[in-house]
Amino acid sequence: MQAAERLEPAVQKFVAAPVRTMLIDGRWVEAASGRTFETVNPATGEVLARVAEGDAEDIDRAVKTARKAFEGPWSKVAPNERERLLIRIAELIEAHAEELAQLETLDNGKAINESRHVDVPAAAETFRYYGGWANKLTGETNPSDPSFFTFTLREPVGVCGQIIPWNFPLLMAAWKLAPALACGNVCILKPAEQTPLTALRLGELLLEAGVPAGVVNIVPGYGPTAGMALVKHPHVDKIAFTGSTEVGKLIHRETAATLKKVSLELGGKSPNIVFADADMEAAMQGALTGVFFNQGQVCCAGTRLFVEAKLHDEFAQQMAKLAAGMKQGPGLDPETQIGPLVSQEQLERVTGYLDIGKKEGAKSLTGGERNTQSGYEKGYFVKPTVLANVKNDMRVAREEIFGPVVAVIPFKDEHDAVLQGNDTLYGLAAGVWTRDVSRAHRVARAIKAGTVWVNCYGLIDATAPFGGYKESGYGRELGRYALDLYTQVKSVWMRV
Ligand code: NAP
Ligand code: MG
Numbered sequence: 001m002q003a004a005e006r007l008e009p010a011v012q013k014f015v016a017a018p019v020r021t022m023l024i025d026g027r028w029v030e031a032a033s034g035r036t037f038e039t040v041n042p043a044t045g046e047v048l049a050r051v052a053e054g055d056a057e058d059i060d061r062a063v064k065t066a067r068k069a070f071e072g073p074w075s076k077v078a079p080n081e082r083e084r085l086l087i088r089i090a091e092l093i094e095a096h097a098e099e100l101a102q103l104e105t106l107d108n109g110k111a112i113n114e115s116r117h118v119d120v121p122a123a124a125e126t127f128r129y130y131g132g133w134a135n136k137l138t139g140e141t142n143p144s145d146p147s148f149f150t151f152t153l154r155e156p157v158g159v160c161g162q163i164i165p166w167n168f169p170l171l172m173a174a175w176k177l178a179p180a181l182a183c184g185n186v187c188i189l190k191p192a193e194q195t196p197l198t199a200l201r202l203g204e205l206l207l208e209a210g211v212p213a214g215v216v217n218i219v220p221g222y223g224p225t226a227g228m229a230l231v232k233h234p235h236v237d238k239i240a241f242t243g244s245t246e247v248g249k250l251i252h253r254e255t256a257a258t259l260k261k262v263s264l265e266l267g268g269k270s271p272n273i274v275f276a277d278a279d280m281e282a283a284m285q286g287a288l289t290g291v292f293f294n295q296g297q298v299c300c301a302g303t304r305l306f307v308e309a310k311l312h313d314e315f316a317q318q319m320a321k322l323a324a325g326m327k328q329g330p331g332l333d334p335e336t337q338i339g340p341l342v343s344q345e346q347l348e349r350v351t352g353y354l355d356i357g358k359k360e361g362a363k364s365l366t367g368g369e370r371n372t373q374s375g376y377e378k379g380y381f382v383k384p385t386v387l388a389n390v391k392n393d394m395r396v397a398r399e400e401i402f403g404p405v406v407a408v409i410p411f412k413d414e415h416d417a418v419l420q421g422n423d424t425l426y427g428l429a430a431g432v433w434t435r436d437v438s439r440a441h442r443v444a445r446a447i448k449a450g451t452v453w454v455n456c457y458g459l460i461d462a463t464a465p466f467g468g469y470k471e472s473g474y475g476r477e478l479g480r481y482a483l484d485l486y487t488q489v490k491s492v493w494m495r496v
Contacts, residue, residue, distance in 0.1 A: 026213025069214030086131030263475030272302030350403030427469025
């Protein structure tokens with residue numbers, strides 16, 4: 001493939017290492033067990049690199065070194081210095097932007113345009129934004145009895161175990177590490193088994209930026225072993241998790257034993273609601289990117305597209321036509337709009353849902369199958385799919401598919417749109433398209449979701465909190481709300 005010739009030398013070197021080791025105590029080390037696992041290029045199904053496979057023993061080593069750093073040198077680093085450190089990390093990400101974008105696309109499959117223009121700049125921005133917070137975390141003086149002086153300290157939580165998914169590997173690492181470090185915590189990050197590479201490259205940049213040994217440890221490995229070891233470890237103070245609702249519930253149960261703090265950012269089945277009075281061109285664009293961005297492997301994807309009944313058929317047909325025209329291909333091709341899914345497992349999961357949809361009576365207006373055109377057979381490509389004839393109680397409208405599949409569903413009126421939109425176990429996000437300002441306000445309030453986009457979809461920024469209602473999880477990442485996840489408040493009473 002021509003694209004391979006365009007790879008940056010640094011990327012070629014990074015994937016060519018016999019084993020990509022893990023970061024513990026500021027050093028790159030093999031797994032205690034000596035085991036490794038493979039990460040695969042989703043566009044070709046070929047092995048991309050071998051990675052050290054961490055398990056409970058490595059996690060225990062990482063927790064010990066993190067604890068030592070937290071009690072020792074890291075606690076003496078001034079907030080101003082933490083600010084500078086985070087900004088240096090942002091600058092290093094920017095200096096290595098093309099390299100990180102290529103590595104992300106190779107490991108995850110996503111279109112290089114998305115890696116370049118979304119994942120990498122947003123990761124840098126997250127570090128820069130939380131750099132700004134590092135020296136602005138203040139306590140209060142409390143109006144207690146005048147014979148006392150009472151004040152609060154906002155202190156870090158301690159050792160944070162951070163478990164992230166494969167859909168935005170570098171960006172999720174940034175969402176976790178940046179606020180944690182700004183608040184003075186230490187971290188053990190477990191990247192997803194499918195996509196460990198950019199987190200490991202970020203680890204090198206963190207050391208280059210001057211993050212002291214033990215403050216950030218990066219231990220790749222499998223969820224039930226490495227991940228669960230973090231969840232159960234008695235000296236881990238907090239778990240921050242992004243991934244499936246199923247694993248989120250498991251973590252919730254398992255952490256009861258140690259009562260460590262938990263924040264969960266889980267799945268979604270977000271309603272994207274188009275009223276007949278909307279700007280149709282904008283709504284169509286929002287409907288398309290809302291569900292096909294990152295091959296639909298997005299927790300807040302607008303996978304239930306509710307369209308006002310009188311407009312439904314025409315909108316669905318037009319969407320199918322545009323979806324069919326999207327350029328599918330390997331992520332490294334700059335013309336690619338829709339790449340492969342992340343893994344064989346995800347391919348089977350998504351095509352499994354397409355079969356379920358068929359059995360339930362849904363009709364594919366376009367797509368509906370794997371893309372096996374010549375050259376793509378070994379990759380995990382699924383054609384962008386528009387399903388019509390869907391009812392909100394079908395499995396394809398209730399369960400998270402996490403692929404390029406949208407269910408178009410008609411609604412009668414505003415009341416019906418809100419009723420159907422809220423009829424889900426999830427509550428991560430929603431979209432509303434209308435020219436009626438009052439209706440936009442009413443629907444935004446009525447929808448039970450952590451984010452509502454009006455006349456836009458999928459916008460995320462370090463400044464705006466993000467997280468779920470209902471089974472989409474709890475806790476808010478980004479914005480100043482993430483500081484609550486990574487700090488705890490102490491009251492100090494002094495007799496005067
Ligand atoms: P997942 O299992 O929830 O994976 C997310 C992270 O949790 C990974 O790092 C995973 O490790 C880890 N993990 C898995 N089991 C664990 C356990 N028992 N204890 C601790 N950590 C554990 O998600 P998945 O299997 O990759 O994807 C399945 C579905 O989840 C998708 O189809 C999608 O519906 C949903 N999902 C949602 C998001 C989101 O952003 N909300 C992201 C990804 C997936 P491994 O490296 O071993 O996987
Ligand atoms: Mg991979």
